[in-house]
Amino acid sequence: MEFKRVVGTRRSVRWLKPWRPVEREKIQVMLEAANRASRSMNADYPRALVVNRDDIPEEVRETLYNPTTSVELDLAPTYIFWYIDMNYAQGAPDRLKELVKQHALSPSHGWSESYVDKFLWPQVLKPIAENPAILMFMGATEVGIAICNALNAAVDEGLGTCLHAFTAPEKVKQAFNVPDSWFPVWLQLVGYPLEEPEAGGQRPRKSLSYMFFEGNCDTPWKEDEKVTEKLKEEGLIQTPGPFPYREQEVRMLSRMFGLPE
Template identity: 50%
Template sequence: MEFKQVVGLRRSIRYYVPYRPVERAKVQTVLEAARLCSQAINQPWARAIVVYRDEMPEADREALKVPTTTAQLDMAPVWIFWYGDPSAPQTAQKSLKQLVDIGALNPSHGWSHSYVDDVIWPQVLQPIAGDQATLLAVTAVEAGLAICQALLTAVDEGLGTQITAFNSAKAKEILKPADHLIPLWVQLLGYAAEDREGGGVRPRAPFEELYFEGQYGHPFERDDAVVDKLKKEGMIMPEAPYKWRRDEVLALARQFGLPE
């Protein structure tokens, strides 16, 4: 699938075919994409625990639910629990020197082993590691890059997917993540029972209220010709609701015995 089409088709899918398993190769492909994401200091900030719904006792499954994560957890056959790893800066000197050695960080931009030790470590990495709020923010952003690539790859693999909240305290008991890891999201994987377009693109804030040019408050003017081009290429799709969406949701509720 073309990249723009993947971006355009991505939806938070909440109805899955519960009896159709996800191929292990597709799960690995999603994880491989996350591993290759852009990552500050060339360190992995994300950790993931893959769980198969049918291998988890029903009581544990129920315990992981929260008000926003209910029936979809019962329906999706694969769950990926994503965590952020704030310990990444601790070994950054080694990883940055490795980038110097392979020519990714170069003398033309001031890089050397001594630059890592004498400048980057005391002026950049130590302050980040020593400020809890900054460290948590960086961890969440960097892990989010991995999760985003995992989401888009799931779509490209023909899967339905969604990131949603979970009971992190219960997950700690059940999944036993390392104590220093920060719970972020659970990503659901499965084959969509609903139409993959999910009833249309969800509402978004106006483009020119979000993006600015030159300085904050000066809108980046949206070019209608670019919008038309992206519509033709499948990145910008029709907005919700599709006229048949409520009928689809009613049919899905009846099919799976869910509240109408």
């Protein structure tokens, strides 16, 4: 699928075929996409644990239900538990020096191995690594960027996916030997969509002129209608909900599983 259509087609899919496993190959595509996301210092922030629903002991799985995550846990055949490795800063000087060695970071922009060792690490990065608030803020941002790639890759592979609150990670930690340095962030559920690909239509979003600004923050971004039209043709902007058949679709799906209508 073209990039713009992937981004425009992605939406949180909560109706998945519980009986259809996801091929390992497709999960690998998602993980590779996550691993290719941009990351500051080129450090190793994101960690993921992939487990099939049916391989999760029931006493662990039942701890994952929470006020925003319920039926999806029964429907999704594959779970990806996303974490920040809070030790990410430890390897950062070496990761930066790798970039210097391959001339991705060059002297033209002030970079050298000794700049990393003598200034950047001791003066800038080490203080970050020692500040829990910054450490967490950076980790959450970086893992979020990686997950975003995994979400879009899933769409490109024809899968349905949604992020979920990962509220009771202790049992998961015990059951799957999750290292102490991994901080839990989100649970990504993955499977084949049971609902129409539109999943009720593109979700409502405020306009670009509401969200973004140009030149100063008193000047809203002005959309070029020609660009907007092109993005509609290319699938980045799609038909918003509510769709006329959506209520019926959800009712029928609910009936299929004996869920409240």
